[in-house]
Amino acid sequence: APASPAELSGASPILREIFGFDAFRPGQEEIVDAVTAGENVLAIMPTGGGKSLCYQLPALLRDGITVVISPLIALMRDQVRALQEAGVTAGALTSGNTDEETEMVWQAIEAGRLKLLYMAPERLASGAAMGMLRRIGVSLIAVDEAHCVSQWGHDFRPDYLRIGELRRALDVPLAAFTATADQETQEEIVQKLFDGEAPRSFLRGFDRPNIHLAFGAKDSPRRQILDFAAARKGQSGIVYCGTRAKTEALSAALRDAGHSACFYHGGMEAEDRRIVETRFAREDGLIVVATVAFGMGIDKPDIRWVAHADLPKSIEAYYQEIGRAGRDGAPAETLTLFGPDDIRLRRSQIDEGLAPPERRAADHARLNALLGLAEALHCRRQKLLGYFGEAAEPCGNCDLCDTPADVFDGTTVVRKALSAVLRTEEWFGSGHLIDILLGADNERIRAKRHDELSVYGCGKEFGKRQWQAVFRQMMGHDLLRPDPERHGALRFTEAALPILRGEQTIELRRDTITSADRRPAVKA
Numbered sequence: 001a002p003a004s005p006a007e008l009s010g011a012s013p014i015l016r017e018i019f020g021f022d023a024f025r026p027g028q029e030e031i032v033d034a035v036t037a038g039e040n041v042l043a044i045m046p047t048g049g050g051k052s053l054c055y056q057l058p059a060l061l062r063d064g065i066t067v068v069i070s071p072l073i074a075l076m077r078d079q080v081r082a083l084q085e086a087g088v089t090a091g092a093l094t095s096g097n098t099d100e101e102t103e104m105v106w107q108a109i110e111a112g113r114l115k116l117l118y119m120a121p122e123r124l125a126s127g128a129a130m131g132m133l134r135r136i137g138v139s140l141i142a143v144d145e146a147h148c149v150s151q152w153g154h155d156f157r158p159d160y161l162r163i164g165e166l167r168r169a170l171d172v173p174l175a176a177f178t179a180t181a182d183q184e185t186q187e188e189i190v191q192k193l194f195d196g197e198a199p200r201s202f203l204r205g206f207d208r209p210n211i212h213l214a215f216g217a218k219d220s221p222r223r224q225i226l227d228f229a230a231a232r233k234g235q236s237g238i239v240y241c242g243t244r245a246k247t248e249a250l251s252a253a254l255r256d257a258g259h260s261a262c263f264y265h266g267g268m269e270a271e272d273r274r275i276v277e278t279r280f281a282r283e284d285g286l287i288v289v290a291t292v293a294f295g296m297g298i299d300k301p302d303i304r305w306v307a308h309a310d311l312p313k314s315i316e317a318y319y320q321e322i323g324r325a326g327r328d329g330a331p332a333e334t335l336t337l338f339g340p341d342d343i344r345l346r347r348s349q350i351d352e353g354l355a356p357p358e359r360r361a362a363d364h365a366r367l368n369a370l371l372g373l374a375e376a377l378h379c380r381r382q383k384l385l386g387y388f389g390e391a392a393e394p395c396g397n398c399d400l401c402d403t404p405a406d407v408f409d410g411t412t413v414v415r416k417a418l419s420a421v422l423r424t425e426e427w428f429g430s431g432h433l434i435d436i437l438l439g440a441d442n443e444r445i446r447a448k449r450h451d452e453l454s455v456y457g458c459g460k461e462f463g464k465r466q467w468q469a470v471f472r473q474m475m476g477h478d479l480l481r482p483d484p485e486r487h488g489a490l491r492f493t494e495a496a497l498p499i500l501r502g503e504q505t506i507e508l509r510r511d512t513i514t515s516a517d518r519r520p521a522v523k524a
């Protein structure tokens with residue numbers, strides 16, 4: 001059976017249903033927990049790291065109204081609109097409001113429906129606003145761009161100094177967010193917003209340097225996972241699979257190979273799942289083969305490895321899942337397998353989902369980020385952290401730092417493949433396209449008269465499996481995407497056009513192409 005929606009989400013249902021995210025980003029979960037629990041919090045996250053979720057989600061989990069102080073009116077408006085579209089009652093009181101908007105906010109407050117109230121700091125200057133906030137049942141204050149309270153910084157906003165007063169008056173927890181990490185600014189924030197009483201601080205970088213990162217082209221996945229586990233026999237590990245059936249098959253294979261292994265998925269009785277959770281926590285060296293349903297609430301510190309038998313659904317999900325390894329800080333290892341079928345599956349899950357178009361586009365972008373990581377040519381950690389807004393040096397603890405990728409100019413090869421797509425008017429999948437490139441003689445080729453195409457037989461420098469690797473890399477670079485309305489036929493993206501026109505070159509990894517022919521094709 002396919003995984004249930006809750007299993008696919010791998011995180012709190014609100015995260016998925018309201019915000020449309022399948023996993024927390026680095027740091028978010030801990031911050032959300034602390035804010036929801038009513039602690040005073042100072043969180044420093046890079047721009048784009050996902051701060052707004054860290055107060056929006058707790059606002060939904062807590063009773064009463066969360067007041068959000070933000071200096072940027074346009075940003076407040078965007079957030080309010082997005083929340084409203086997601087079905088959350090949110091409103092803003094800013095100088096830019098129309099009378100109707102203000103009226104709507106008041107009505108929502110009076111009806112007890114408002115969850116988030118955005119306010120510009122200038123508002124706090126009026127005694128009326130302060131009095132209003134005292135009456136309406138505020139249970140949390142969230143401060144965006146908290147460094148604006150710093151008199152020595154570039155963005156000083158005198159009205160931010162009133163926030164401390166507001167906190168004292170309301171006597172509710174306060175969560176302050178900023179991307180500015182220097183020590184003086186932090187101290188000033190603590191002085192001015194928290195009256196010098198140290199809040200719970202989240203300043204940690206997102207890097208987990210003890211986790212070794214590695215990706216592998218999926219080739220014979222069962223063998224690859226068995227090899228990986230064999231090299232780590234007796235260590236606790238998790239294997240993530242895309243389907244329930246696969247968790248059962250793979251755990252049986254691991255047991256046959258002499259490991260202590262069991263499976264876990266959302267289709268099991270709650271009681272059976274609890275047994276696995278307890279065994280995993282207590283036993284040494286157990287392997288759990290699971291869907292993403294396994295993970296939440298596991299805090300076993302000495303998980304030594306995490307392997308993905310199938311590609312996760314986004315870069316956030318990847319980070320969260322590998323992040324379960326090595327919480328004790330000792331070395332831990334990961335391996336993520338990916339192949340063209342994974343990419344097709346993940347794309348079609350997004351396309352066939354019920355999400356609105358903007359959300360689907362964002363989901364494709366997050367999948368692209370993961371594929372970019374899978375097909376990376378240089379340090380993976382640098383790329384991963386870069387995606388989350390953190391700069392880093394090459395890490396020395398990933399497969400590409402261990403063995404630099406062997407790349408070659410793949411422009412000619414890629415253009416041949418793109419021409420095959422173009423000449424067949426984007427109506428075919430990689431199997432048939434490869435037949436054309438190899439000049440195969442079969443029924444379908446003859447029926448479609450594809451042996452008369454100029455590209456027919458122009459790709460004989462490679463074998464079938466090598467071409468599969470080329471197509472996978474092309475999908476990884478998002479040059480081609482399967483179209484669900486054409487039974488998964490590959491179609492161009494914008495990114496392919498400059499290459500097709502000869503305006504841009506592209507590098508491919510030679511290693512995943514040449515190794516493609518070495519192993520026999522075995523299906524897991």
Ligand code: ADP
Nearest residue numbers: 021023024025046047048049050051052053316
């Ligand atoms: P910041 O305020 O830290 O600059 P935002 O809160 O605006 O960042 O978030 C930046 C982007 O990251 C937004 O496009 C948001 O949709 C996205 N984002 C936030 N959290 C997640 C998550 N858990 N998974 C995927 N995308 C996320």
Ligand code: ZN
Nearest residue numbers: 379395398401
């Ligand atoms: Zn590295």
